[in-house]
Amino acid sequence: MLEFFGRFHPVFVHLPIGILLLACICIVLSLKASFANLKPAISIMLLLGALSAIVSCITGYLLANGGDYDVNLVSNHQWMGISVAALSLVFWIIYNKIKAKGILGAVAVILTVLISITGHMGGSLTHGSDYLTAPLKESGLKGAAAIPAIPNVQEAFVYQNAIQPLFRNRCYSCHGSEKQKGKLRLDEEVYILKGGANGAALVKGKAEESELVKRILLPLNDEDHMAPKEKPQLTANEIALLKWWIKNGADFKKKFKNLPQTQEIKPVLAVLQNGEAANEEIKNTDIPEEEVSPVDEKVLKKFTDAGVTIIPVSQNTNYLSANFINVKSMGKEVLDLIKSADKQLLWLKLENKYVTDQTLAAIKDCKNLTRLNLNNTQVTDAGLVALKDLDQLQSLSLVGTKITARGINQLKKLQNLKYLYIYQTGINKADLAGIKKVLPKVTVDTGNYKIPILAQDTTVVKAP
Amino acid sequence: MTRDELNAHRLIKEAHEANAQLHSRRHFLKESAMGLGALAMGSLLGGCGNLFSSPQTKIAYDPAHPLLPKSPPLVGKAKSVIYLHMAGAPSQLELFDFKPELMKMDGQDCPPSLLAGKKFAFITGVPKMLGPQAVFAKHGQSGALVSDNLPHFSTMVDDVTFLKAVKTDQFNHAPAQLLVHTGSPRLGRPSMGSWVTYGLGSENQNLPGYVVLTSGGSFPDAGKSVWGSGFLPSVYQGVQCRSEGDPVLFIKDPDGMNRDLRKASIEAINKANEQQYQEYNDPEILSRIAQYEMAYRMQISAPEVMNINDEPAYIHEMYGTQPGKACFANNVLLARKLVEKGVRYIQLFDWGWDAHGDSSNNSLNIGLKNKCRSIDRPITALLMDLKQRGLLEETLVVWGGEFGRTPMMENRNGIQNPFKGRDHHTEAFTIWMAGGGVKKGFTHGETDEIGYSAISGKVDAFDVQATILNQLGFDHEQFTYPFQGRPFRLTDVAGKVIREVVA
Numbered sequence: 033m034l035e036f037f038g039r040f041h042p043v044f045v046h047l048p049i050g051i052l053l054l055a056c057i058c059i060v061l062s063l064k065a066s067f068a069n070l071k072p073a074i075s076i077m078l079l080l081g082a083l084s085a086i087v088s089c090i091t092g093y094l095l096a097n098g099g100d101y102d103v104n105l106v107s108n109h110q111w112m113g114i115s116v117a118a119l120s121l122v123f124w125i126i127y128n129k130i131k132a133k134g135i136l137g138a139v140a141v142i143l144t145v146l147i148s149i150t151g152h153m154g155g156s157l158t159h160g161s162d163y164l165t166a167p168l169k170e171s172g173l174k175g176a177a178a179i180p181a182i183p184n185v186q187e188a189f190v191y192q193n194a195i196q197p198l199f200r201n202r203c204y205s206c207h208g209s210e211k212q213k214g215k216l217r218l219d220e221e222v223y224i225l226k227g228g229a230n231g232a233a234l235v236k237g238k239a240e241e242s243e244l245v246k247r248i249l250l251p252l253n254d255e256d257h258m259a260p261k262e263k264p265q266l267t268a269n270e271i272a273l274l275k276w277w278i279k280n281g282a283d284f285k286k287k288f289k290n291l292p293q294t295q296e297i298k299p300v301l302a303v304l305q306n307g308e309a310a311n312e313e314i315k316n317t318d319i320p321e322e323e324v325s326p327v328d329e330k331v332l333k334k335f336t337d338a339g340v341t342i343i344p345v346s347q348n349t350n351y352l353s354a355n356f357i358n359v360k361s362m363g364k365e366v367l368d369l370i371k372s373a374d375k376q377l378l379w380l381k382l383e384n385k386y387v388t389d390q391t392l393a394a395i396k397d398c399k400n401l402t403r404l405n406l407n408n409t410q411v412t413d414a415g416l417v418a419l420k421d422l423d424q425l426q427s428l429s430l431v432g433t434k435i436t437a438r439g440i441n442q443l444k445k446l447q448n449l450k451y452l453y454i455y456q457t458g459i460n461k462a463d464l465a466g467i468k469k470v471l472p473k474v475t476v477d478t479g480n481y482k483i484p485i486l487a488q489d490t491t492v493v494k495a496p
Numbered sequence: 497m498t499r500d501e502l503n504a505h506r507l508i509k510e511a512h513e514a515n516a517q518l519h520s521r522r523h524f525l526k527e528s529a530m531g532l533g534a535l536a537m538g539s540l541l542g543g544c545g546n547l548f549s550s551p552q553t554k555i556a557y558d559p560a561h562p563l564l565p566k567s568p569p570l571v572g573k574a575k576s577v578i579y580l581h582m583a584g585a586p587s588q589l590e591l592f593d594f595k596p597e598l599m600k601m602d603g604q605d606c607p608p609s610l611l612a613g614k615k616f617a618f619i620t621g622v623p624k625m626l627g628p629q630a631v632f633a634k635h636g637q638s639g640a641l642v643s644d645n646l647p648h649f650s651t652m653v654d655d656v657t658f659l660k661a662v663k664t665d666q667f668n669h670a671p672a673q674l675l676v677h678t679g680s681p682r683l684g685r686p687s688m689g690s691w692v693t694y695g696l697g698s699e700n701q702n703l704p705g706y707v708v709l710t711s712g713g714s715f716p717d718a719g720k721s722v723w724g725s726g727f728l729p730s731v732y733q734g735v736q737c738r739s740e741g742d743p744v745l746f747i748k749d750p751d752g753m754n755r756d757l758r759k760a761s762i763e764a765i766n767k768a769n770e771q772q773y774q775e776y777n778d779p780e781i782l783s784r785i786a787q788y789e790m791a792y793r794m795q796i797s798a799p800e801v802m803n804i805n806d807e808p809a810y811i812h813e814m815y816g817t818q819p820g821k822a823c824f825a826n827n828v829l830l831a832r833k834l835v836e837k838g839v840r841y842i843q844l845f846d847w848g849w850d851a852h853g854d855s856s857n858n859s860l861n862i863g864l865k866n867k868c869r870s871i872d873r874p875i876t877a878l879l880m881d882l883k884q885r886g887l888l889e890e891t892l893v894v895w896g897g898e899f900g901r902t903p904m905m906e907n908r909n910g911i912q913n914p915f916k917g918r919d920h921h922t923e924a925f926t927i928w929m930a931g932g933g934v935k936k937g938f939t940h941g942e943t944d945e946i947g948y949s950a951i952s953g954k955v956d957a958f959d960v961q962a963t964i965l966n967q968l969g970f971d972h973e974q975f976t977y978p979f980q981g982r983p984f985r986l987t988d989v990a991g992k993v994i995r996e997v998v999a
Contacts, residue, residue: 453886479884
């Protein structure tokens with residue numbers, strides 16, 4: 033019950049702050065003759081201010097008893113608050129007796145300073161001590177990683193280099209030295225193992241049964257979800273890391289290399305290692321990092337008039353995807369158009385069009401191209417030379433063309449190539465090893481899949 | 497008073513009345529927008545920070561060219577979706593979710609803990625447990641479990657992501673189907689394909705962006721609303737095509753009508769529509785004009801695309817097509833052709849998967865096996881064929897039903913059904929996805945030892961929808977359409993992208 037009244041403290045404190053500040057302002061003003069008519073009101077302001085300050089002190093005391101706050105900070109705040117209440121009460125009693133303007137002004141200033149300090153301390157208790165200054169410090173680092181990059185992840189300590197920074201940036205503000213919501217502290221090994229008001233936070237070896245993980249995995253709208261809805265959330269990678277740590281015994285001393293590394297955790301560790309923030313989604317390799325200037329509207333219009341479906345690959349970029357599906361003729365003017373957008377073209381689909389080796393020559397400067405589809409076109413080995421410098425190419429489709437292994441061997445510079453589709457071409461199985469040598473990272477799909485005919489393909493099951 | 501005066505008097509009176517009508521609550525709110533706005537501002541700034549910090553995704557909707565291709569807000573991995581829906585709800589326990597424990601309980605009474613407080617469509621009293629009615633084996637490098645009902649598909653598991661713990665809250669076919677495809681168990685919401693074509697338009701201006709193909713037999717219980725456009729402009733509804741006869745009814749010009757005459761008549765109709773548009777300013781009229789023009793172009797393009805006869809014989813053999821008939825295999829082959837032609841969203845519905853055990857066609861040992869035989873080759877061929885053409889990278893294939901089936905044998909009205917069958921089950925079922933930037937050879941989610949409920953990796957229809965939109969380049973929370981005074985989204989207020997399955 034008492035704690036209930038204590039919870040009114042954050043509401044009540046605003047009364048003495050407002051009333052007493054107003055009183056102080058009026059006192060200073062009333063020193064001037066033109067504002068002398070404020071004087072009768074000041075006494076009552078001081079009284080009301082003093083009374084509300086006393087109420088605030090009482091509720092504050094009740095709140096501090098029931099809360100989980102930093103003892104030192106609470107004690108300072110408490111004595112400052114009491115002094116505000118006392119000073120204002122004394123001030124009210126003697127206000128009418130003081131005649132010297134200097135003293136009046138001085139007391140008003142002292143009271144203002146006291147109120148400001150007390151208020152700031154209260155704010156620090158509620159929102160964390162760096163609440164006020166955080167926007168100044170973080171302005172350049174918004175959304176910074178909760179876990180800083182670890183250059184040599186295998187040699188690093190799991191707790192010290194990853195889990196602790198994660199707790200520091202995501203949990204300490206409510207579960208640290210200054211505040212212990214639910215009696216839980218996550219800033220020291222002993223406290224982490226001790227748990228909080230609802231028992232142990234961790235069950236060593238059992239991530240799913242650990243209260244800590246359970247709460248993080250609750251739906252965002254659940255009252256018990258951690259971190260609270262309005263605070264920055266843990267990312268999938270961070271959660272994976274935390275679960276992995278607990279699952280493997282929640283050890284505070286071990287290095288990464290000492291814990292078993294499953295298939296699931298490997299990519300997470302790779303992200304930690306590569307300096308990308310663990311809380312960033314997997315880096316977007318779909319668009320080049322450097323933005324290009326947009327293609328001229330008139331050029332786009334010409335593309336569209338020629339029947340090309342051409343749009344930016346996403347709303348926030350100038351890189352383009354072009355699909356020639358509705359193009360009727362691949363004349364010279366179309367080739368010139370391609371050249372005029374050579375920096376911007378990212379995806380190009382020329383499937384089923386009359387595309388010859390001359391056409392390919394037109395795309396030799398499309399340096400940013402990542403996907404190229406030349407299925408069922410007339411291109412030959414000789415024309416493929418035009419692609420030899422398109423080193424951003426990730427996916428190349430040559431299905432249904434006359435290409436042979438000789439043509440592919442010219443493409444050794446395409447080290448980013450991931451997929452090569454050569455179904456129904458002149459390349460046979462024997463050539464694959466050679467291609468693999470030239471382009472080691474590529475997945476070659478020769479297609480020509482067959483589905484055997486089984487007895488059950490042609491029969492039906494009948495009722496007995 | 498003269499008649500003119502009377503008329504003038506009446507006019508003035510009418511004007512006053514009209515004016516008075518304007519001074520309504522609505523008018524008050526409008527006129528005092530500034531003052532009320534300022535009042536509201538305080539609470540908005542505090543309470544709805546998002547409103548200001550993250551603007552809604554902008555979709556440029558041009559009613560005269562509703563299907564122009566549009567960029568997604570983010571770079572999408574997938575450009576098209578093929579959604580294979582097995583209406584009636586296939587049994588996960590006979591296909592993908594192998595439960596040896598359930599085999600041990602076969603024939604025993606269902607423990608009361610599984611029945612207390614639960615509702616089933618048909619089960620009453622205490623049913624018997626029913627062990628798996630198929631033989632399972634591990635397949636591929638990923639070791640995914642698939643039953644002998646799908647021998648061909650089991651060779652493709654290393655290209656597939658299984659969601660084994662999908663949940664729903666609807667145990668009747670129609671609402672459950674609506675939930676899967678429109679995000680609401682009730683009628684009236686736009687289907688996923690409508691949202692996608694609204695957001696992305698179509699790459700091919702001669703074909704609709706959203707095509708629906710049904711396998712003949714019966715329609716899905718939810719009816720055509722399951723591919724309806726809801727409150728989105730009607731041009732985004734699914735266009736149902738047929739794999740038998742003319743792809744679209746009356747697509748051929750009738751005898752005596754040549755192409756020029758057809759063109760002239762469509763131009764005349766469009767002119768009349770334009771006049772009407774000038775008068776009423778209803779953007780739906782512009783959509784109608786665009787539809788007439790599209791229909792005219794489709795008369796040439798559709799028969800060509802929809803004709804699977806010009807595909808080579810070995811492709812027909814691969815898919816197991818039955819030329820000239822309306823069947824799932826033909827539709828699957830068509831779906832691949834449509835993806836090649838730049839169609840965004842292809843929705844297939846198969847039927848007859850409702851294995852209750854009330855008849856031999858609806859039984860796990862006869863009907864279900866035959867249904868599996870009818871889809872096994874086509875779905876396997878689809879994945880292989882998309883793969884060898886380099887299309888699987890950018891095409892998301894989704895397979896699933898509207899709910900799962902119970903580990904108990906159905907006892908309709910308390911009496912054992914004549915054949916082995918299972919009732920509708922909402923707590924756990926399996927959906928799989930392939931291509932379009934989802935993981936290969938991966939399984940997400942797990943059910944308990946008898947497959948009754950999900951124990952980890954639980955997802956629901958909204959999560960699946962959020963994931964599909966994510967693969968296409970949309971943040972499902974930002975992708976909205978204003979209707980009835982608030983922004984609506986496919987996933988309404990729920991859904992979370994299943995990050996675990998995104999490659």
